[in-house]
Amino acid sequence: MVSLPAAPRRGVVLTEDMRLSWLRLSRSENVGPVTFRELINRFGSASAALQALPDLAARGGRRIVVCSEAAAAEEMARANKLGARFVCRGEPDYPQHLARVESAPPVLALMGAADCLHRPSLGIVGARNASLSGVKLTRLFATGVGKAGYVVVSGLARGIDAAAHDAALATGTVGVFAGGLDHPYPTENRALMRRILDEGGALLSEMPFGWTPRAIDFPRRNRIVAGLSLGLLVVEAAMRSGSLISARLAGEFGRLVFAVPGSPLDPRAAGTNRLIRDGAILACEPADVLEALAPLAGDGTRGDDPTLFEPAADGPLEEPSKDERERVVEALGPTPVTIEEIIAHTGVPTGIVQLVLLELDLAGRLERHPGGMVSLLL
Incomplete structure (x- = not known):
């Protein structure tokens, strides 16, 4: 197998x-x-943000x-019992390529070795009701890119x-769950998941332990598959399929x-x-895939380090006045707009908006x- 340069592990534990x-913050409602x-x-730390949440939501x-602290501690205990751990965005073991995605999960549950999360990778997706030809082609591509040094x-x-x-x-290979790591889906792939771990691969999920996957959770999983990869290969996909959602997300993330x-x-x-x-x-x-990926995989740094978080504002935080809050809300509607457009339209300072x-x-x-656009849910 060819050895490709891995992204350096930077960050603070x-x-x-x-x-x-x-x-706790990532598991809180609407966060x-x-x-x-x-x-x-805005608040400088997760603990400070947790204290501010109730008042912010009430306003x-x-x-x-x-x-609660007890619920989060219980989930950590469940993870430890399963042989899993949590990796936070900005820590050395968090995948650097995924961290550059705006919607990257702040916390990932990880089973297995983190090494494969830092090697160049290719996402491969396709139909659940795959044809025999589709399965053969998939194995051909996965074997070929794997021997060239890519993680699948x-x-x-x-x-x-x-x-x-x-x-x-x-x-x-890296497998991404749509539910919690203790709720494999489909259950028929449990043996495959075990083999992934035994062979030095990794299993990931952003969902809580105990979470049974729902239909709306699979697109969330798809964005992680796309975000981890330099490119995404679709082998078979009907016109209305989750694989096409993955392809759209990959394009939005700037992936091939x-x-x-x-x-x-x-x-x-x-x-x-x-x-x-x-x-x-x-x-x-x-x-065909290797030729296109080669320029992206040659540099182990994969570009500059992502700016994960900005420093918190100095001094007391200014609260919006009633008039400012009303102007911002009135400027919003069902059509997405940028924050810059809201600021220009309302004249309200950036921090208040x-x-x-x-x-x-x-x-x-x-x-x-x-793209940082927002809309009001009516």
């Missing part, structure tokens, strides 16, 4: 008390990845549930995902998107053929969109 606070980052930037118009990342589903993981066991062409008569090829028509890189053999948006977000009244 959190204390156990700090990690507990990060877990998504972007909101988590905004809270840390936005709702009471929320803040994860996928979502542990039936069909294409399972074939990709199985073919890459010897060279390195590859697609294997198929027969126009097979509905499982309709999505991949459409991707090629819309600009995805046609992949007929591993060399961001605080009002935080209040609305925690109250469940704000929706965040790619």
